[in-house]
Amino acid sequence: GENVEQHPSTLSVQEGDSAVIKCTYSDSASNYFPWYKQELGKGPQLIIDIRSNVGEKKDQRIAVTLNKTAKHFSLHITETQPEDSAVYFCAARYNQGGKLIFGQGTELSVKP
Amino acid sequence: DVKVTQSSRYLVKRTGEKVFLECVQDMDHENMFWYRQDPGLGLRLIYFSYDVKMKEKGDIPEGYSVSREKKERFSLILESASTNQTSMYLCASSSGPAVAFFGQGTRLTVV
Numbered sequence: 001g002e003n004v005e006q007h008p009s010t011l012s013v014q015e016g017d018s019a020v021i022k023c024t025y026s027d028s029a030s031n032y033f034p035w036y037k038q039e040l041g042k043g044p045q046l047i048i049d050i051r052s053n054v055g056e057k058k059d060q061r062i063a064v065t066l067n068k069t070a071k072h073f074s075l076h077i078t079e080t081q082p083e084d085s086a087v088y089f090c091a092a093r094y095n096q097g098g099k100l101i102f103g104q105g106t107e108l109s110v111k112p
Numbered sequence: 113d114v115k116v117t118q119s120s121r122y123l124v125k126r127t128g129e130k131v132f133l134e135c136v137q138d139m140d141h142e143n144m145f146w147y148r149q150d151p152g153l154g155l156r157l158i159y160f161s162y163d164v165k166m167k168e169k170g171d172i173p174e175g176y177s178v179s180r181e182k183k184e185r186f187s188l189i190l191e192s193a194s195t196n197q198t199s200m201y202l203c204a205s206s207s208g209p210a211v212a213f214f215g216q217g218t219r220l221t222v223v
Contacts, residue, residue: 009152036214043116043202043214044155089154099170100212102147102155 002027004092006103014111019080021106023090024072032093033073034100035064039086048075080110115139118203118215125222131190133218135203144186145212146170146178149200158201161186193222 003026013019025033031052036044050057050064050073057064061080066073077084090103119134137144143162147155157170159178167178175197179187186205190197198221204212 004154006154034212041216043204043216045214046212091155099145099157099160101157104152104154 002092002094002101004090004101004103006090006106008106009104010107010109012109012111013080015080015082017080019077019084019108019110021075021088021090021108022072023074023092023103024070025092025101026071027092027094028068028071030092030094033064033066034091034093035062035075036089036091037086038089038105044089077108080108082110082112084108085110116203116205116213116215118201118218120218121216123218123220125190125193125220127193127195127222129190129193129222131193131220131222133188133190133201133203133220135186135188135205135215136184137186137203137205137213138184139205139207139213140183141205141207141213142183143206144180145204145206146176146186146188147202147204148172149202149217155202158188190220193220195222198222 006023034049037047038044061078063076088106091100116137125131145160146158149155156172161167161180177189201218203215206212
């Protein structure tokens with residue numbers, strides 16, 4: 001069935017280092033892949049997304065890459081800062097019904 | 113500014129009670145969603161709606177129902193609350209299935 005696997009579940013980095021979170025999806029027809037950041041006590045917020053006709057997208061310190069052949073996509077955060085600490089979710093949009101299927105989440109901790 | 117508002121941040125209900133979770137969006141979005149968030153499981157879709165009076169089951173609809181009488185309001189109903197429905201509930205809306213704006217969440221505890 002439809003599934004999105006996200007790794008790692010927790011990630012701890014030093015301020016200034018890079019962080020990478022990876023997701024794999026099961027439906028080769030998926031065509032849209034958003035990433036969300038959820039800060040403590042808040043709902044998830046869209047931070048970047050990528051469509052299946054693009055291999056990479058950047059927005060300042062964050063970037064997302066997509067490998068359609070391998071059916072995986074990744075979030076890259078460079079020069080991490082303590083305010084990047086949050087739970088990050090990946091998602092994939094499946095054609096049937098157009099609904100989003102979410103990964104399990106990654107708790108990122110950036111230590112000053 | 114885009115806004116999805118959930119009526120309660122925290123709720124404590126007793127087993128067997130009928131529970132209503134309300135969600136309102138002010139963006140004139142057609143699509144609204146209810147998700148449940150549990151540690152290690154991510155966000156799981158309970159129900160969604162693409163139009164007024166329309167509803168579709170998500171991945172975990174059992175024990176829940178929804179109501180969408182007006183475009184801006186989408187209610188989640190727990191017909192008879194059980195302890196395994198203790199969770200964080202998130203409402204979202206979008207103008208297409210691609211992007212979702214989330215509310216701040218309702219943490220429900222069933223005792």
